[in-house]
Structure formats: C-alpha cells, structure tokens
Amino acid sequence: MNTDAIAQNLAYYDQLTPDNCAMLLIDHQAGLFLGVKSIDQQILKNNVIGLAKTAKVFNLPTVLFTSSAKGPNGPTIPEIKELFPEHKIYDRSPINLWNDPECLQAVKDTNRKKLIMAAITTDVCLAFPALAAIKAGYDVYAVIDASGTWTAQAELATVMRLTQAGVIMTNWIAVAAELKHDEDRKTSAGMNRAFGEHMGLYDFLGDIAAAGH
Numbered sequence: 001m002n003t004d005a006i007a008q009n010l011a012y013y014d015q016l017t018p019d020n021c022a023m024l025l026i027d028h029q030a031g032l033f034l035g036v037k038s039i040d041q042q043i044l045k046n047n048v049i050g051l052a053k054t055a056k057v058f059n060l061p062t063v064l065f066t067s068s069a070k071g072p073n074g075p076t077i078p079e080i081k082e083l084f085p086e087h088k089i090y091d092r093s094p095i096n097l098w099n100d101p102e103c104l105q106a107v108k109d110t111n112r113k114k115l116i117m118a119a120i121t122t123d124v125c126l127a128f129p130a131l132a133a134i135k136a137g138y139d140v141y142a143v144i145d146a147s148g149t150w151t152a153q154a155e156l157a158t159v160m161r162l163t164q165a166g167v168i169m170t171n172w173i174a175v176a177a178e179l180k181h182d183e184d185r186k187t188s189a190g191m192n193r194a195f196g197e198h199m200g201l202y203d204f205l206g207d208i209a210a211a212g213h
Contacts, residue, residue: 016178017181018179018187020113020114021112021114021179022062022112022114023051024063024107024115025055025064025065026125027125028076028120029066029074029075029077030077031071032120032121033045033077033148036121036149036150037148038122038151038154038155039145039148039155044148045079048118049077049079050172050195050199051118051176052080053194054179056084058179058191061110061111061112063107064076064088065089065103067097069089070091076089095124096125097125097129098128115139116141117130117140117143118146119147120148121148121150122158123154123158126142126147126162127162130165130167134166139168140162141167141168141170141175142162143172143175144171145171173195179191
C-alpha cells in the first residue's frame with residue numbers, strides 16, 4: 001500500500017459491521033499450536049474459539065484454511081470444525097494462501113472488502129496473505145491475540161511490519177464489540193454468552209446481575 005493510501009486509511013474510522021466483513025481463520029491446526037511461544041497456548045486456543053464464535057453469532061462469511069493438514073501440522077482444532085460443520089476447509093501447499101487459486105477464490109467469493117484474519121503463524125501464515133490482501137485493495141484486520149508464532153520477537157517484528165503496511169491490528173474482543181455495536185440488537189445475547197465463555201469478566205458480571213446487585 002502506498003503512503004497516500006495508508007494516510008487515507010488513518011484519516012477516518014469505517015466501522016466493522018456484520019454486512020461488510022468476512023472472517024478468515026488460517027491454520028489453527030493442532031500440530032501448529034504446539035510450536036507457539038509468543039502467547040500461552042491455552043489462552044490462544046480460548047481466543048481463537050472466541051473469535052470463531054463471534055463469526056458464528058454475526059453470521060459472517062467465514063473461510064477456514066489449513067496447510068499440509070495430513071502432515072505434522074495436523075487438522076483444524078475440533079472446536080472450530082464443530083462450529084462450522086458444513087464448511088469446507090481449504091488445504092493448500094503454497095505457504096501464502098493468496099498464491100493458491102482455490103483459496104484465493106474462496107476469499108473473493110465472500111464478496112466482502114474487509115477481511116478479519118487470524119492465523120498460526122503470525123509472521124508467515126497471517127503476514128503473507130494480509131500483505132497480499134492490502135496490495136489487492138482489501139481492508140485487513142489482523143487479530144493478534146488469536147494468532148501466534150515461535151517467539152515474542154518474531155511477533156513484535158510482524159506487528160510492526162503489518163502496521164507499516166496499513167493492516168489494522170486488533171484483538172478478538174475488540175472485533176466482537178465493534179460488530180456487536182449496540183446492546184439492544186438481537187445478536188447481543190449470543191455475543192454476551194460467548195463473552196461469558198471466553199472472557200471471565202463477563203461471566204462474573206453475569207453472576208452479579210443474577211444476584212440482583
């Protein structure tokens with residue numbers, strides 16, 4: 001993305017809505033989780049599932065990807081597959097999903113120009129398609145706490161690289177809150193349930209409300 005385009009992106013706030021974005025969940029595979037050191041693996045798994053439930057609550061076009069799933073990377077974690085039992089999982093050999101024609105077509109078929117992405121690993125399987133999508137004219141939201149990699153240094157370097165390219169760095173709770181928008185919407189109950197399951201604060205608040213305080 002050129003300097004003018006980055007400046008334009010920073011000049012205004014264009015809110016995520018259930019009608020303008022798609023979710024890409026990239027390589028959340030059992031074998032890859034084992035190598036993550038930039039974030040606690042159980043916290044990462046919790047955040048990934050919370051993000052996936054967010055996509056489900058708001059009925060976002062959601063595309064699931066794996067790389068070499070029959071090898072040591074292993075399958076997509078079962079919690080994601082259970083949330084999207086009818087979804088095809090796009091397995092690929094190119095490292096960058098953008099270089100796989102079938103994967104790229106799946107992204108295009110969402111018909112959304114805002115892409116929410118999370119991946120293992122942050123520095124490769126998130127960074128490469130995020131940069132390619134920016135170049136292709138998409139708005140990209142990288143969900144950093146639902147992504148992970150081998151070292152904290154690699155994570156930091158990737159955050160800096162993606163930010164400089166115009167990728168919007170965010171976390172799963174911020175994505176959910178932005179999509180939620182208003183407590184009076186019909187989707188609020190489902191999202192609050194997911195918050196309670198994956199963000200302890202909401203579970204405690206629910207206990208307080210139930211007690212009548």
